[in-house]
Amino acid sequence: MRIFDPHIHMTSRTTDDYQRMAEAGVKAIVEPAFWLGQPRTGPGSFTDYFDSLIGWEPFRASQFGIKHHATIALNPKEANDPRCRPVLDLLPRYLAKDGVVAVGEIGYDSMTPAEDEVFAAQLSLALDHDLPAMVHTPHRDKARGTQRSLDVVKESGIDPGRVLLDHLNEVTVAAARDAGVWAGFSIYPDTKMSPDRMVTILREYGPERVLVNSAADWGKSDPLLTLRTAEAMLAAGFDEDDVDRVLWRNPVEFYSQSGRLDLTDVEAGPTFAGNSILRGGS
Amino acid sequence: MTTLDELRGALGPRIEEDLGRGPASVAGLFPAAGRRYGHSPLTDGWTADEAARAVLLSAVSPDEIAEVYRYGDTAEKLAVLKALPLLPIGAEAVPLLEDALRTNDTRLVTAALGPYSDHLGQEAWRQAVLKCVFMGVPLKAVHRLTERADDELGAMLRAFAHERHAAGRDMPPDALALLALKEA
Numbered sequence: 001m002r003i004f005d006p007h008i009h010m011t012s013r014t015t016d017d018y019q020r021m022a023e024a025g026v027k028a029i030v031e032p033a034f035w036l037g038q039p040r041t042g043p044g045s046f047t048d049y050f051d052s053l054i055g056w057e058p059f060r061a062s063q064f065g066i067k068h069h070a071t072i073a074l075n076p077k078e079a080n081d082p083r084c085r086p087v088l089d090l091l092p093r094y095l096a097k098d099g100v101v102a103v104g105e106i107g108y109d110s111m112t113p114a115e116d117e118v119f120a121a122q123l124s125l126a127l128d129h130d131l132p133a134m135v136h137t138p139h140r141d142k143a144r145g146t147q148r149s150l151d152v153v154k155e156s157g158i159d160p161g162r163v164l165l166d167h168l169n170e171v172t173v174a175a176a177r178d179a180g181v182w183a184g185f186s187i188y189p190d191t192k193m194s195p196d197r198m199v200t201i202l203r204e205y206g207p208e209r210v211l212v213n214s215a216a217d218w219g220k221s222d223p224l225l226t227l228r229t230a231e232a233m234l235a236a237g238f239d240e241d242d243v244d245r246v247l248w249r250n251p252v253e254f255y256s257q258s259g260r261l262d263l264t265d266v267e268a269g270p271t272f273a274g275n276s277i278l279r280g281g282s
Numbered sequence: 283m284t285t286l287d288e289l290r291g292a293l294g295p296r297i298e299e300d301l302g303r304g305p306a307s308v309a310g311l312f313p314a315a316g317r318r319y320g321h322s323p324l325t326d327g328w329t330a331d332e333a334a335r336a337v338l339l340s341a342v343s344p345d346e347i348a349e350v351y352r353y354g355d356t357a358e359k360l361a362v363l364k365a366l367p368l369l370p371i372g373a374e375a376v377p378l379l380e381d382a383l384r385t386n387d388t389r390l391v392t393a394a395l396g397p398y399s400d401h402l403g404q405e406a407w408r409q410a411v412l413k414c415v416f417m418g419v420p421l422k423a424v425h426r427l428t429e430r431a432d433d434e435l436g437a438m439l440r441a442f443a444h445e446r447h448a449a450g451r452d453m454p455p456d457a458l459a460l461l462a463l464k465e466a
Contacts (some may be wrong), residue, residue, distance in 0.1 A: 056385075057355065
């Protein structure tokens, strides 16, 4: 089994995690820029963080045979701090990088006017840089936050097929499907979504345009919940092709829209010979 | 050594077009060089993107070179380090080598010890060589290794070998060879 975790914060994880992920079949990951447990107080701490996402972290991942890409943005929570806002002017430098495959995580935390402004500005940066957008949906007031995110996406003029709406659940999935965006689900030990609930959603909505991620970070989370979801899918009667679609081909297809996803190293292995996803095959 | 003119000639009309856009556009062109020029070998150990990046740097000031390095991803930083000995900047870019040598990325440490490391002071240079031994970076990457290796580096290597021996761990063969050379 090959696994692409399209949303994981490796900066917060140890080498033990990389080891276990590699053993579980994780061959590629995307690390979105987000908040840390401790709020930042200025643009310099963002740029050092972004540097890590395009420098040190890909190097760490490569030591375990895992290909690392990133998404870059000012996250919605810190968009509310005027001391952090100047980082918006530095984003174009980072959005030009080979290893950056989307603008993200953008979206809403508390749905403030500052968040409105920064969300829209960054969707416009996605259009300028010809990049897809990765949109976080809020943990509080989620249904309204999801609808409002979809409204902002629509207003921006970005093709919904180039937008990934993440952290969806039973209540918010239908709106995302109707809007034509990609649907992301973060599988967590206790909270956002579990492997079994995910299987139920896949039964109802099918595996098209669905991405499953661990969103593992500095909180209680588990980088192997992608594998656990794959196992739950198989146990529930989905076949290996469905699993490969959700856990590999879908994220590859979504992020390939950046034109920058480079899986040369990880797709060269004998297991996948003649099965290059970049050719669009299955 | 390859010159900037040779790289420019090998790159053809596209680089002339990019240079024609003026120094202000380098910050945008530099990160995109991989996508614009590709990663294929071009000439004498240079890939097309590395060569394009070197030529682009020749159009800007040392301050802008430092800025490009500061905001560069690893491939960009490596390209800056590779280009340094070709650029007419004297020892101005030594802080970039020092930055690369502070990292734990073996590729950056290796790249910092190319021909431009002639500008690195002897003390920093010895520490860098010892760091290579510590990280397992092959010493053949170090420019003028045997020429610059002095008694002080010999003493540092001897102490490191002693430490490794006490821990029941091996020294890399190239470090042992250098030590043997210093003790001959």
